[in-house]
Amino acid sequence: DAMVIQNPRYQVTQFGKPVTLSCSQTLNHNVMYWYQQKSSQAPKLLFHYYDKDFNNEADTPDNFQSRRPNTSFCFLDIRSPGLGDAAMYLCATSRGRGSRTEVFFGQGTRLTVV
Amino acid sequence: GQQVMQIPQYQHVQEGEDFTTYCNSSTTLSNIQWYKQRPGGHPVFLIQLVKSGEVKKQKRLTFQFGEAKKNSSLHITATQTTDVGTYFCGSGGGADGLTFGKGTHLIIQP
Numbered sequence: 001d002a003m004v005i006q007n008p009r010y011q012v013t014q015f016g017k018p019v020t021l022s023c024s025q026t027l028n029h030n031v032m033y034w035y036q037q038k039s040s041q042a043p044k045l046l047f048h049y050y051d052k053d054f055n056n057e058a059d060t061p062d063n064f065q066s067r068r069p070n071t072s073f074c075f076l077d078i079r080s081p082g083l084g085d086a087a088m089y090l091c092a093t094s095r096g097r098g099s100r101t102e103v104f105f106g107q108g109t110r111l112t113v114v
Numbered sequence: 115g116q117q118v119m120q121i122p123q124y125q126h127v128q129e130g131e132d133f134t135t136y137c138n139s140s141t142t143l144s145n146i147q148w149y150k151q152r153p154g155g156h157p158v159f160l161i162q163l164v165k166s167g168e169v170k171k172q173k174r175l176t177f178q179f180g181e182a183k184k185n186s187s188l189h190i191t192a193t194q195t196t197d198v199g200t201y202f203c204g205s206g207g208g209a210d211g212l213t214f215g216k217g218t219h220l221i222i223q224p
Contacts, residue, residue: 031209042202042214043157045115050209057211090156094208100145100164101208105156 003027004106006091012112013081021076021109023091032074033103034066035090043090049074078111086113115206116143120215128223133190135218137203146179146186147207151217152199160188162207190220198222 005024013019025032031050035043047056049068063085065077078085088108094101119138127133137146145164149157161170163179163186170177176189190197197220204214 033211040219042217045211045213048209048211055211092212094212096208100162102147102159102162103149103157103204103207103212105158107156 004091004093004104006089006106006109008109009107010110010112012114013078015082015113016080019078019081019111021078021089021091021111023074023076023106024072025074025091025093025104026072027093027095027104028071029093029095029104030071031094031096031101032068033090033092033094034064034074034076035092035105037088037090037108038086046076081111081113083113086111115204115211115213116141117213118143118146118203118205118215120203120218122218123216124219124221126221126223127193129195130192133193133197133220135188135201135203135220137186137188137215139184139205142183143186143205144183145205145207147204147212148177148186148188149202149204149214150199151202155199157202157214193220193222195222195224 033048034046037043046060067075090108091106094103148160151157168179174191200217202214202217206212
């Protein structure tokens with residue numbers, strides 16, 4: 001049973017056209033993350049939420065925004081996608097406060113910018 | 115999460131040979147988590163280490179956390195083709211955010 005669900009699996013968008021990626025979870029976890037992963041590289045943390053508290057990584061471009069309307073859903077908005085934003089975007093969750101909790105990943109959305 | 119360095123970046127082995135990847139930090143780590151990502155897949159949690167000198171085993175995989183909690187290793191005995199993928203170490207998780215090392219790509223030649 002899928003626990004972290006990302007839609008769509010593949011997304012093609014035009015250069016400069018806003019795009020939204022979606023993530024939902026059935027685990028009722030407090031923490032939700034968005035990662036960007038480019039080919040043959042490690043996932044790079046963009047931001048994460050603890051409940052509604054938003055934590056932005058220092059080097060995350062302003063072009064990337066996120067929303068978490070409730071516990072189950074989280075969205076990644078890319079306001080003006082550039083060619084360099086083509087990547088796999090991974091949503092993930094973990095339980096509770098503290099650093100000692102397993103992170104569960106969704107299958108990712110592969111974004112292509114044309 | 116805290117920054118971690120991981121080596122090697124790529125490792126080619128013959129099937130049946132052993133494999134080791136290393137994770138290092140300049141600061142004391144609160145924890146280490148290890149993940150495996152198959153080609154085309156997403157990272158999947160393998161294990162977490164939190165205690166100084168901790169050693170954990172999962173079948174052919176052995177995980178170690180250094181005494182100073184600044185380094186960790188993953189060792190696979192007698193690799194199989196199913197072990198192919200990228201192995202990431204990371205520190206943090208939960209409310210701190212999980213920061214990954216660059217990963218080690220394991221390539222197995224039959």
